Amino acid sequence: MAGGKKRGGRNTRKVIVAKSQKLVAPADYKDVEGLKKYLGPQGQIHARSRTGFGAQDQKSIKRAIKRARHLALLPFVG
Amino acid sequence: MFVLDNDVVRAGWSTAKALVTDLIAKHGGTVTTARHWGEHNLAYPINRKSRATYLLSYYEIPNEGINGFVRDLDLSVPIMRYLLLAVDALPEGEEAEAAKEGASDFALPEPPRDDVGEYRLWEESEDDRPRGPRRDRTEEAPEGTAVDSVETKEPVAAAAEAADSTEEK
Structure with missing residues (x-):
């Protein structure tokens, strides 16, 4: 495939939300709309590599999402 | 909360x-x-x-x-x-x-019914009914279903019947 277009392989393009939009991590579980940005279509929490947050901010997001899930403000799945 | x-x-x-x-x-x-x-x-x-x-x-x-x-x-x-x-x-x-x-004029609207909203989470269907042990389900089954039409025989009675048929031959 010399000179040709690369085929196959894993798609490594990632959308880094926080870095691109200069967002502040929502640490409050009541900010449901803010937390929804960091959930995937099936309700999974985006990884740090995707959100672009540091360890502390990512941890605060994780904690807030899990609190919101407990109160049925956010889904566990779907 | x-x-x-x-x-x-x-x-x-x-x-x-x-x-x-x-x-x-x-x-x-x-x-x-x-x-x-x-x-x-x-x-x-x-x-x-x-x-x-x-x-x-x-x-x-x-x-x-x-x-x-x-x-x-x-x-x-x-x-x-x-x-x-x-x-x-x-x-x-x-x-x-x-x-x-x-405040004196504070009033809350009555909460809507459970099925009002963006989507319905829970719809009652046949599968959602609480199920008991299997024998209860067969008792509740309506007449004419496959469960009722199958006649089961006692093992002892079935064995005796089989023995009679061999003796007749």
Whole structure:
């Protein structure tokens, strides 16, 4: 495939939300709309590599999402 | 934060709020603020309910009262979920928000039915009925179904019948 277009392989393009939009991590579980940005279509929490947050901010997001899930403000799945 | 059953809220918001505030007082606590935080669709059904009312309360409770308070919350049926957190100070504007409920013209609309909202989480169907042991299901099965049409024989009687048929030959 010399000179040709690369085929196959894993798609490594990632959308880094926080870095691109200069967002502040929502640490409050009541900010449901803010937390929804960091959930995937099936309700999974985006990884740090995707959100672009540091360890502390990512941890605060994780904690807030899990609190919101407990109160049925956010889904566990779907 | 407390998640309250809408059936209790329909009976009156003050009654529903008293469910929580009375429990706090019972265990030696003092309520600073308690206010309606909205009536929402739940992200997933709890006790077959797809909507509920949220109560946000800030209070002080002594350490020795917390275990009993949590136990009473667990046993309370209308309090569907709760989240207790320790906070350093009352957030700004919280007192003003809570004070609105004390106004004379404060009134809450009656919570909508469970099936009103963005989507219906729970629809009763045949598969959702609580199922008992298998023998109960066969008893309940309507006439003419495959379960009724199959005649089962006692093993002993079936063996005797088979023996008779061989003797006749």
